[in-house]
Amino acid sequence: MMVFDNSSSSKIRVLFVDDDEDILMISKLSLEKDGIMVITTATSAAEAMKIMEIRNFDVVVSDYYMPGINGIDFLKQLRNKNDLTPFAFFTGRGNERLAIEAINSGANGYLEKGGILINRFEDLSKSIQRIFSDNKKEKQLQEQLKINERKYRLLVENSHDAIFTIDQKGIITFVSQSWRSLVGRSPTEAIGRSFEEFIHPDDVEACKKMLNQSKESSVEYRIRHIDGSWRWHHVNATALMDGNNIVVGHEGSVSDVTYFKEMECNLRMLNKKLKLISSITRHDVFNHLTAGMIYLDLVRSDNLSPEQVEDLDKAFLAMQRIKSQIDFAKTYEDIGSENPRWEIVSDLILRTENENIILKNNCYGLLVYADPMLAKCFHNLMDNTLRHSIRATEVCVRYEIKDNGVVIVWEDNGIGVQNDKKEKIFERGFGENTGMGLFLTKEILAITGIMIHETGVPEKGARFEIFVPKKNYIIKGSD
Numbered sequence: 001m002m003v004f005d006n007s008s009s010s011k012i013r014v015l016f017v018d019d020d021e022d023i024l025m026i027s028k029l030s031l032e033k034d035g036i037m038v039i040t041t042a043t044s045a046a047e048a049m050k051i052m053e054i055r056n057f058d059v060v061v062s063d064y065y066m067p068g069i070n071g072i073d074f075l076k077q078l079r080n081k082n083d084l085t086p087f088a089f090f091t092g093r094g095n096e097r098l099a100i101e102a103i104n105s106g107a108n109g110y111l112e113k114g115g116i117l118i119n120r121f122e123d124l125s126k127s128i129q130r131i132f133s134d135n136k137k138e139k140q141l142q143e144q145l146k147i148n149e150r151k152y153r154l155l156v157e158n159s160h161d162a163i164f165t166i167d168q169k170g171i172i173t174f175v176s177q178s179w180r181s182l183v184g185r186s187p188t189e190a191i192g193r194s195f196e197e198f199i200h201p202d203d204v205e206a207c208k209k210m211l212n213q214s215k216e217s218s219v220e221y222r223i224r225h226i227d228g229s230w231r232w233h234h235v236n237a238t239a240l241m242d243g244n245n246i247v248v249g250h251e252g253s254v255s256d257v258t259y260f261k262e263m264e265c266n267l268r269m270l271n272k273k274l275k276l277i278s279s280i281t282r283h284d285v286f287n288h289l290t291a292g293m294i295y296l297d298l299v300r301s302d303n304l305s306p307e308q309v310e311d312l313d314k315a316f317l318a319m320q321r322i323k324s325q326i327d328f329a330k331t332y333e334d335i336g337s338e339n340p341r342w343e344i345v346s347d348l349i350l351r352t353e354n355e356n357i358i359l360k361n362n363c364y365g366l367l368v369y370a371d372p373m374l375a376k377c378f379h380n381l382m383d384n385t386l387r388h389s390i391r392a393t394e395v396c397v398r399y400e401i402k403d404n405g406v407v408i409v410w411e412d413n414g415i416g417v418q419n420d421k422k423e424k425i426f427e428r429g430f431g432e433n434t435g436m437g438l439f440l441t442k443e444i445l446a447i448t449g450i451m452i453h454e455t456g457v458p459e460k461g462a463r464f465e466i467f468v469p470k471k472n473y474i475i476k477g478s479d
Helices: 021-030 045-054 071-080 096-104 116-157 178-183 203-209 258-300 305-336 345-350 374-390 437-446
Strands: 012-017 037-042 059-062 087-091 109-112 161-167 172-177 217-224 229-239 246-256 340-344 360-362 366-369 393-402 406-412 451-454 465-468 473-475
Touching: 012 021, 012 116, 021 037, 021 116, 037 045, 045 087, 045 451, 045 465, 059 071, 071 087, 071 096, 087 096, 087 116, 087 305, 096 109, 109 116, 161 178, 178 217, 178 229, 178 246, 203 217, 203 229, 229 258, 246 258, 258 305, 345 360, 345 366, 345 374, 360 473, 366 406, 374 393, 374 406, 374 437, 406 473
Parallel strands: 012 037, 012 059, 059 087, 087 109, 360 393
Antiparallel strands: 161 172, 161 246, 217 229, 229 246, 340 366, 366 473, 393 406, 406 465, 451 465
C-alpha cells in the first residue's frame, strides 16, 4: 500500500490532456479529492507541450482521440525530444490494437473510460500512483547506478593494477589507464589486439589455459615493456558468462611482480650457493669425524686404565652427537627444498610398521597436500612411540573431518605426555635422545600450513592431532 505526504511539495503533479472540458473538470475534482495529486489540465496536445516547456510533471494522462495531434503522436513527440515523463492513456474509444500501439510507443499505462466513470477514476488514481511510484524507484536505481559507475571509474582509473577484459579469442576489449605505467604504452594500443602480440612466446600456452577456465584463475607471464625489457605480470581473472552459462571472456586485474620475481631468483641462487658450501663443509667435517672415531677405537684396544676408558667413551659420545647434529643439518636443509605434492596418507603410515607395535591404519582414502618429507613426520611419531612410551603395544591412526579441515589423529597406549611438556616436546633439543624428531615434524608440517599438537591424557597414552586445512586435503571417492 502506497502512502503519500499530503503537503503540496510532495503531491503527484499530473498533467491531464483531453479535448472534453467536462471530462477535465470531473477528472480534476475526482483525482484531487484525496489530496494526493495536483492536476493541471490542457485541452490539446499542443497546449500541453507549451505547458511542459515551463513546468515539470510527474505523470501525463492523455486521451487518444483529440483534434490536431492525437495521443499517440503526442507521446512520440515527447519521446523524440528525450522527454521521459511517465505517460498514461485514459481514452473512451480504445481497442486492443490501440493499446498495443500505445505500449510500443513508450506508454506506462493504458485505461479505458468505459463503465461507471466514478469507478474508472478510482482505477485511474491507483494507476497514476503506481506509475509514479515505479518511476521514482527507477530514478533512484538509475541514480545509484550512476554513483556506482563513478566509484568504479575512479577505482579503475586510480588503481595501481590494470583492469582488463578479454574475449575468448584472446582479443583485449578493455584495459584501464594503469596499463601505461605497467608497460609504458597507451591503453588504446592494446584494445582490439590479441594478447599474444605483447607477451613472451613461452608464456602464451599458460595464458590460453586461463582463457579456458570457467572459474576464478590466475597466471604469471612475461610482457615486453616499451623500453625493450621483459616484465613479469600476475593476473587474477574471473570468467564472463552469457545467458546460456557459456564462457565468453574474462575480466580481471594485472599487477607487476617483476621485483618479487627478481628477488625470488636472487634468493634461489643464493640458497643454491649456500647449499653447495654447506654440503662440501658437511662432507669434509663428516670425513674427519669418521677418521677420529676410528682412531678412538684403535686407542681403545690398548691397555688403558678405567679412567682413560671413561675419557675415551666421553670423547666418542661427543663425536656421535656431532654426527647427529650434521645429520640434522642435512635433514633440516632439505625441508621445503622441493615443491609440495599430494601424498596418500595410508601408504606413508604403512611404511612405519614395526614388529613391536600393532599398527591400526584407518586413513584409507585420505590425500594430503604437503612437503615431500611428510613420510618423515610419521616415521618420527612412530620413533617417539617406541622410544618414550615404554608400555606401548598399539598405535591407531585415523582422521576426523571438521568444518575447516581434517584432523589426523595418532594415538598410542603408552604412558602419554605430562601436561607441562606438551608444547616443550616440539622444541629443538628437548628430550632424552637427540631432541630433533618432533621439532623436525612440526617444521615439515608448517611448510604447507599444517599444525600438530599433543592432546593426550597423561598415563593413558600419547595423542598427536595433525590439523590439515580444508584446501590441503582430499577424500578419495568423495565429491
